[in-house]
Amino acid sequence: MSRIGKKPVPVPSGVTASIDGQTVTVKGPKGEKAFVLNDLVLAEMTDDGIKIDPRNDTKPARSMWGMSRTMVLNLITGVTEGFKKDLAITGVGYRAQVQGQNLQLALGFSHDVVYPIPEGIDIKCPKPTEINITGTDKQRVGQVAAEIREFRPPEPYKGKGVRYADEFIVRKEGKKK
Template identity: 50%
Template structure:
């Protein structure tokens, strides 16, 4: 039995929900999100909140049950509070600059790297070595952060590269001199 799928999601104040079959639209202070879900999962509203129920006990349906409930939970949180990811750039000469709808990254390559900011994500660069991504869709914000990090992942010897703010890089010891 899915424990996550069985939880009743409380609706935050100021959030409107419209359910049309398996399509759900959630409006809040930050914006609006729409999503279609599998017909195997029934989404209903109760006086306590939003409830998801599965139609059968097949393994894939059980997996969809918890996933659907989690995605709706993220949607409720996104339209009321929003999501934010922060990236740090470490390395001599490594920096980022905002230019319209692009981020120009200098990451030690022979060419500058340009990243086009996806729709629904706002970017703030308070320092040339810090990138703050925010938006209402958790998946889009997380995917944008992962794409930027993939341009130069942190290496284990000096820690140079792009990392998440709360990420800990496990360091390796360098070569030792001859014995």
């Protein structure tokens, strides 16, 4: 029995939600998002918010129950507050800057890495060693952060590279004489 799925998703004021068949559409101050639910779950509007229930008591239906509720909650969070990921750059000469619709990264290669900023994602660099990624879609914000980190992941000896701001790098001891 899903403990997450049992709770209805509250719809805050300023947000309108509608259910059309298996499609849940949410409109808020930051835009409009939609999600198509799996056929194994059923969504309905109640006074408490959006309630998700499994259609039957099979294992696949129950496994989709909690996930579907979380996806609907992410829609509402995205159109109200949005999602944010912070990256930190460590290394001598490593820096980032936004130029138009591109993120330009100097990561110790012989050339600068140019990353085109996708539609619906906002990237800011308050300092040359910080990158702030914001957007309304949790999956896309995380994917963009992972793609930028992939250019130069942190290495364990000096800690140089691009890492998540809350990530801890386990450092290794260097060679001994």
